[in-house]
Amino acid sequence: MFISPMLLHKTEQPFDSDDYITELKLDGIRLLYSVDLQGKVRLYTRHKNEVTSKFPELVALNSIPPGTVLDGELIVTNEEGKPDFEAVMSRFQSKRSHYCISYVVFDVLLHRGESTVSIPLLKRKELLAEIVETDTEILSKSQFVEGNGAAFFELTKAQLLEGIVLKKKDSKYEIGKRSHSWLKCINYQYADVLVTGYRKNEFGWLLSDYSGKPLGIMELGVSEHERKRGYQAKRLQESTDFVFIEPFETKVKFREYTKAGLLRLPSLA
Structure with missing residues (x-):
């Protein structure tokens, strides 16, 4: 039942x-x-x-x-x-x-x-x-x-x-x-990260740390106003699925680091 x-x-x-x-x-x-x-x-x-x-x-x-x-x-x-x-x-x-x-x-x-x-x-x-x-x-x-x-x-x-x-x-x-x-x-954890790009077909920001190590994709907690910041950033290159931009800083909250070193469920802090 x-x-x-x-x-x-x-x-x-x-x-x-x-x-x-x-x-x-x-x-x-x-x-x-x-x-x-x-x-x-x-x-x-x-x-x-x-x-x-x-x-x-x-x-x-x-x-x-x-x-x-x-x-x-x-x-x-x-x-x-x-x-x-x-x-x-x-x-x-x-x-x-x-x-x-x-x-x-x-x-x-x-x-x-x-x-x-x-x-x-x-x-x-x-x-x-x-x-x-x-x-x-x-x-x-x-x-x-x-x-x-x-x-x-x-x-x-x-x-x-x-x-x-x-x-x-x-x-x-x-x-x-x-x-x-x-x-x-x-009990969220917090980090200052870089947004390095965005997904083309479905919203998602590419994140990395300051050394360039990828931290995953952020899909949550980003308002339409905030999304414009990514779309208006200078484009550097693109692939089939992603547009890579001039990085900008943001602060995120997340559950934990995965075993692969990615952020679990990141969202804007």
Whole structure:
């Protein structure tokens, strides 16, 4: 059974409030884990793509009771115990990948065949603790604290983690909606870079560092006004797909450096 997941709004600043809980934002793939009343397991991405066959180790758990739908994040951890997005994508794309996955659950949407989406969040957390009694390497519950968003965010910055999620304690699960009851605060990294060109057919700025090392393509957060800056720059040469220009400086924010040294999801700061 697929239930369209509740999505998060952004907040630029973490905050402290006794009305909220704070969770670590895990850098992975959103996954819905469904067990029907006959005990058949189905796994879905947030876009309703069934991916059951990709993760036989989750299907074989046999610990989730019939009539359950769980919401969580599929991750792979690196040697430091931190989520590794490139690794989880490798595992997602091929069962032959050697990476071991973990499913970290943060909500329950169906329990014993009954919908729980109208129950306050903290009550759903209690039900989740009954379903996942013992955390293991492959299946665990997302840990949370009450309030303390600012301090928690500082810890994520110190550990170079993705960020935090702030959720209202009494929030219902709003199916398929992006809700202000759940807020994500991303631990962005920042860099001064050069724009060295742009893509011809679909918008994208070519980025490099000051030594000329390519940093990837920026597609996000560039207004029509800002785009003109690139189009009006002096053209140096062009290829089939790109126009190369006289470089100009800009500041970007991004999630992290990839293993290839590129910026992940860069946008204008």
